[in-house]
Amino acid sequence: MLAANFSTLQFDLLGFSDFPQIRVYLLMVFFIMYLMTLSGNLTILSCIAYDQSLHSPMYFFLSNLSLVDICFTSSTIPTLLSSLLSNKWSLSFISCVTQMFSFISFGNLENNILAVMAYDRYVAICSPLRYSLKMNHSICVVLVVISWIAACSHSLLHVLMLTALRYFGVKKVNHFFCEISQVLSVADSDTSSNFSLIVTEGAVSVAIPFLCIILSYTFILVALFRLQSTAGRHKSFSTCSSHLTTVCLFYGTITSVYFRPSGGAAGIGERAATLGYTLLTPMLNPIIYGLRNDAMKRVMGKVFQRKI
Structure with a gap:
C-alpha cells in the first residue's frame, strides 16, 4: 500500500518563494545563522568534553541540549537553504516523513531536556546536601534516555497516523519544510482525527x-526567598538565569505555532515564528550559556589559549 500510494508522490516546498526580491539576502542571513548555530553548539560540546571540571550533571544535560540543538536545526534549515538557492524544493514522501519525524522528535526532545535541566536546578538549590545522591550519573542517564524515548514515541505516533492518509499528485506545502499541519492540510482524506491528536496528545506532550x-x-523561588543572605540568593539564582532565558526564548516562539488548532496556509508570521525556535533559539543557546557562565568562559579561554 505504501509503495502503491506514495511511490510517485511529491511535495513542493514553497518556503519563502513569495519574497523573490530578497531571496539572496535571506539565503545569506540564514546560512550565517546556521553556521553560528553549528559552531556555537560544537564549541559547547568540545569544552564540556575537554575539561573534567565540567563533567557534572548540569553540564551533562547542557551537552545533550547542544546536541539536540544541532540535530533540531539540521532537520529543517538545510532544506530551507536549498529552497532559497533554487527558489523551489521538492521532497519525496519518504524524505518528507523522515524530516517530519526528525523535526517532531528533536523539538519534543528539547522540550524534555529543558524540563530535566529545570529539575536539576531545583535539586541543586533546594536539596544541595543530597544533590550528588539524587543526581548521580545513573539517574542523569535514565532521565535523558526517558526523554529520548518519550520524544521518539510521540513523533512516531503522529507520523504513523499521517501515513494512513491518502495523497494524490504533486502537493504544494506552504512552508520551508514538511511541517505536519501543512502536510495534513493538503491530504486527500479526512484529517480531523490527526488534528484532534495534535491538540490533545501533542498539547499534553x-x-x-x-x-x-x-x-x-516555583520551589526554587520559595527556597530563594527563605535565604537570609542577599548575596547567597543572587548566587543561587545566577545558576538558573541561563536556563530560564533559554526556556523563555523556546516557549515564547513555539506557542503561536504549536497550539494552532487547524491547518491552513502558513503566513509569514508563522514561518518567522518557526524560524524563532528552529534556528534563533539554538543559535543563541551557546551564547547565553557561554557568556553567562563563568566556568564555561574559563574553559573556553583555556581551549583557545591552547590552540593559539
Whole structure:
C-alpha cells in the first residue's frame, strides 16, 4: 500500500518563494545563522568534553541540549537553504516523513531536556546536601534516555497516523519544510482525527515538561526567598538565569505555532515564528550559556589559549 500510494508522490516546498526580491539576502542571513548555530553548539560540546571540571550533571544535560540543538536545526534549515538557492524544493514522501519525524522528535526532545535541566536546578538549590545522591550519573542517564524515548514515541505516533492518509499528485506545502499541519492540510482524506491528536496528545506532550519547569522554578523561588543572605540568593539564582532565558526564548516562539488548532496556509508570521525556535533559539543557546557562565568562559579561554 505504501509503495502503491506514495511511490510517485511529491511535495513542493514553497518556503519563502513569495519574497523573490530578497531571496539572496535571506539565503545569506540564514546560512550565517546556521553556521553560528553549528559552531556555537560544537564549541559547547568540545569544552564540556575537554575539561573534567565540567563533567557534572548540569553540564551533562547542557551537552545533550547542544546536541539536540544541532540535530533540531539540521532537520529543517538545510532544506530551507536549498529552497532559497533554487527558489523551489521538492521532497519525496519518504524524505518528507523522515524530516517530519526528525523535526517532531528533536523539538519534543528539547522540550524534555529543558524540563530535566529545570529539575536539576531545583535539586541543586533546594536539596544541595543530597544533590550528588539524587543526581548521580545513573539517574542523569535514565532521565535523558526517558526523554529520548518519550520524544521518539510521540513523533512516531503522529507520523504513523499521517501515513494512513491518502495523497494524490504533486502537493504544494506552504512552508520551508514538511511541517505536519501543512502536510495534513493538503491530504486527500479526512484529517480531523490527526488534528484532534495534535491538540490533545501533542498539547499534553508539551504541557507536561512545561509544568515541570513551572513547578521546579516555583520551589526554587520559595527556597530563594527563605535565604537570609542577599548575596547567597543572587548566587543561587545566577545558576538558573541561563536556563530560564533559554526556556523563555523556546516557549515564547513555539506557542503561536504549536497550539494552532487547524491547518491552513502558513503566513509569514508563522514561518518567522518557526524560524524563532528552529534556528534563533539554538543559535543563541551557546551564547547565553557561554557568556553567562563563568566556568564555561574559563574553559573556553583555556581551549583557545591552547590552540593559539
